[in-house]
Amino acid sequence: MSHSTPILPGATIGIFGGGQLGRMTAMAARAMGYRILVLDPDPGCPARFVVDGCIEAGWDDARGAANLARGCDVVTLEIEQIAPRSMDAAAALTPVRPGRAMLEIIQNRIEQKSWLARNSFPIGPYRAVHSLDDTRAAILALGGRCFCKSATGGYDGRGQGKVGFNPDASVDEEALGAWEALGQAAGVVEQAISLDKEISVLVARSPSGEVKVYPAAWNHHEHQILAWSVIPAPIAPALEAQARKIATDIADTFALEGILAIEFFVTKDEGHGEKLLVNELAPRPHNSYHASERACVTGQFEQHVRAVCDLPLGDTEVVQPGAIANLLGDLWHNPETAKFDKEPNFAAALSVPGVRLHLYEKLRPRKARKMGHLSAVASTAGEAVARVQRALQLL
Structure with missing residues (x-):
């Protein structure tokens, strides 16, 4: 285990990104006595209202990145799209955690899949594609039913498509649709698998090499967007142990400095039991761990601060089961005016025992935009989910 100097409260933490994850990281850091600067292209980003300063700059603005780093004792991130030159500009002036080498692998799905395969982590069958012909060949090679994802960018269903689910479409039509869903740019085509459930595991690793792994979260998606999540996941102890080991091994192989969420598919094959496949990696706080x-x-945002500051990592054990439900901009849509000017009934939602409201101060609701979340705790995971869903219905 290596030794580095902890960055103690009173220091300044820089964050690439001022979205809701940056906002909640900043709130946790401020509670611990840190000062916070963020860099974001949006001058009205959610973090702006809770930080000491906000630099308005793009993810590829090396000068802006250097300006961020000059005022900070350490820099971290809440979004993957940071350009390598911006990471380099910041790293020349102060530690950046996690670092460029790891980020470059994760921010490109082709590189990420290749890295996972090279390091013998379990993933489903896939093909990298760079053209329409590649896409058609991949669909045929993978049996016809596939999901397509753009190599860079794309989240919450953006830059994604599926093929093989329309019996009336030809392979050529499906391939063209998939290629267009990829933005006619490089991507991956993944074989559709027999999915039992989706889980995620969050792992924290400090520069000194200390590792802490959270219990798995069970995630439910609707239209490729996380709808609700609960900790702990209702999975067998053996599967939980396997997921934790994979998460630890990935963190150690990367020499992670910070936190990393690993999304898993849980498959169920007749006669073979449950099996884990790594879906995607996210080197930052994760929507599925808001319930932490x-x-x-120790919640994920405090853990993020502890990890990048090389403080002792916090206890990750479950105190009581907790669930979250995302609040999308659709809740604000008023069919009578066709505008997003309807106020959800937050008071009604908060009447459900154990429920709290978390809003991100995003100024403009829009369809599928994450505006906040509800959280609930209960004596069982099932009851926590039931409470948060009941509160969501009352909105």
Whole structure:
């Protein structure tokens, strides 16, 4: 285990990104006594209202990145799209955690899949594609039913498509549709698998090499967007142990400095039991671990601060089961005016025992935009999900 100097409260933490994840990281850091600067292209980003300063600059603005780093004792991130030159400009002036080498692999799905395969981590069958012909060949090679994802960018269903689910479409039509869903740019085509459930595991690793792994979260998606998540996941202890080991091994192989969420598919084959496949990696706080703020001894945002500052990592054990439900901009849509000017009934939602409201101060609701979330705790995971869903219906 290596030794580095902890960055103690009173220091300044820089964050690439001022979205809701940056906002909640900043709130946790401020509670611990840190000052916070963020860099974001949006002058009205959610973090702006809770930080000491906000630099308005793009992810590829090396000068802006250097300006961020000059005022900080350490820099971290809440979004993957940071350009390598911006990471380099910041790293020349102060530690950047996680670092460029790891980020470059994760921010490109082709590189990410290749890295996972090279390091013998379990992934489903896939093909990298760079053209329409590649896409057609990949669909045929993978059996026809596939999901397509752009190599860079794309989240919450953006830059994604599926093929093989329309019996009336030809392979050529499906391939063209998939290529267009990829933005006619490089991507991956993944074989559709027999999915039992989706889980994620969050792992924290400090520069000194200390590792802490959170219990798995069970995630439910609707239209490729996380709808609700609960900690702990209702999975067998053996599967939980396997997921934790994979998460630890990935963190150690990367020499992670910070936190990393690993999304898993859980498959169920007749006669073979449950099997884990790594879906995607996210080197930052993760939507599926918002419930950790209430379910676990140490929430993910405090853990993020501890990890990048090389402080002792916090206890990750579950105190009580907790669930979250995302609040999308659709809730504000008023069919009578065709505008997003309807106020959800937050008071009604908060009448459900154990429920709290978390809004991100995003100024303009729009369809599928994450505006906030509800959280709930209960004596069982099932009851926590039921409470948060009941509160969501009352909105």
